[in-house]
Amino acid sequence: MDALSETLRVVRLVGAIFIHARFTAPWCYQSPRADTVAPLLEPGAERVVIFHLVTEGGCFVEMPDQPPVQLRAGDAVLFPQGGAHRMASAPGVPPATGGRLAEVLARRPGHLVYGGGGARTRLVCGYLACDARLATLLLQGLPPLVRVNVRGSSAGAWLEASVRYALAEARSPRPGGAGVLSKLAEVLFIEVLRLYMNEQDDSRTGWLAGVGDRVVGAALKALHKDPAHAWTLDELARTADTSRSVLAERFQHLVGSAPMQYLTQWRMLLAANLLSGSNAPLGRIAEDVGYQTDTAFSRAFRREYGEPPATWRRGQALRRQAASLP
Numbered sequence: 001m002d003a004l005s006e007t008l009r010v011v012r013l014v015g016a017i018f019i020h021a022r023f024t025a026p027w028c029y030q031s032p033r034a035d036t037v038a039p040l041l042e043p044g045a046e047r048v049v050i051f052h053l054v055t056e057g058g059c060f061v062e063m064p065d066q067p068p069v070q071l072r073a074g075d076a077v078l079f080p081q082g083g084a085h086r087m088a089s090a091p092g093v094p095p096a097t098g099g100r101l102a103e104v105l106a107r108r109p110g111h112l113v114y115g116g117g118g119a120r121t122r123l124v125c126g127y128l129a130c131d132a133r134l135a136t137l138l139l140q141g142l143p144p145l146v147r148v149n150v151r152g153s154s155a156g157a158w159l160e161a162s163v164r165y166a167l168a169e170a171r172s173p174r175p176g177g178a179g180v181l182s183k184l185a186e187v188l189f190i191e192v193l194r195l196y197m198n199e200q201d202d203s204r205t206g207w208l209a210g211v212g213d214r215v216v217g218a219a220l221k222a223l224h225k226d227p228a229h230a231w232t233l234d235e236l237a238r239t240a241d242t243s244r245s246v247l248a249e250r251f252q253h254l255v256g257s258a259p260m261q262y263l264t265q266w267r268m269l270l271a272a273n274l275l276s277g278s279n280a281p282l283g284r285i286a287e288d289v290g291y292q293t294d295t296a297f298s299r300a301f302r303r304e305y306g307e308p309p310a311t312w313r314r315g316q317a318l319r320r321q322a323a324s325l326p
Helices: 003-010 034-041 132-139 156-170 177-198 207-212 214-225 233-239 244-255 259-277 282-288 294-305 309-324
Strands: 014-024 028-031 047-056 058-062 069-072 075-078 085-088 110-115 120-130 146-149
Touching: 003 132, 003 177, 003 207, 003 214, 014 156, 014 177, 034 047, 034 120, 047 058, 047 132, 047 156, 047 177, 058 120, 069 075, 069 146, 075 177, 120 132, 120 177, 132 207, 132 259, 146 177, 156 177, 177 207, 207 214, 207 244, 214 233, 214 244, 214 259, 233 244, 233 259, 244 259, 259 282, 259 294, 259 309, 282 294, 282 309, 294 309
Parallel strands: 014 110
Antiparallel strands: 014 120, 028 085, 047 075, 047 120, 058 069, 058 085, 075 146
């Protein structure tokens, strides 16, 4: 299993499609920074990544200090840094004024219909919520806006048809529609990342670039497959079929950290996932992520998260409890 698949397998992701919109030109939809709408979209989430899928027509996306980007049907865009942006029928169209976002999101998925009566565009807006460190891991090195066309992938037609079906189901009285939309949001997000990886050139850096690299990708695959193993740089280089120096230099260049430093970060992310998602004792978690003693594990966890694992676990439970309150 590759590093991306292994990461997505073990770390909890929460997705949702929250707006289905039909616009007619001229129109403009203003999306604020992701951190300002996160409490409305997913209370308690550390990080929210917003994305849009154009299912009919075309439009433009505008971001501060960035040239407008034209989108066509089948294009999906996500905003790795959570930047504010506008989706519009043409550059420079002022955003609509009206209902507050909290009111729009009161029913999932919200249904927006407005515009000047001209050319029609349909948009699906979704998000993925996850641990802030996981978001940093997956999205580091990415530009403020990532655009791919899902119709160019083997899963594109299935995804668009499934989204249309799930949106119809969400409006029906049958139970389970929201759950289907949630899973589709996760699948769509993952497909965008996969397509972007395939379109990368040699100048790009970041974790996704590392996964796609022959040498670094092999090392990441090994680390993610068996994070509890007592890896050394020599053994990891042999696994990647390269030298220590080449692996260390290329890993640092693409991923932004040394291989052993990355291993510690990944172990701590796994540990945090186990601490927040299970009642497993600390000794068991320490062993599962490669530490022989509770003391060594607690020391490493404190360096990464700023407090001992038991304290951190209690804090997570309290935050989840607070987020579930009306």
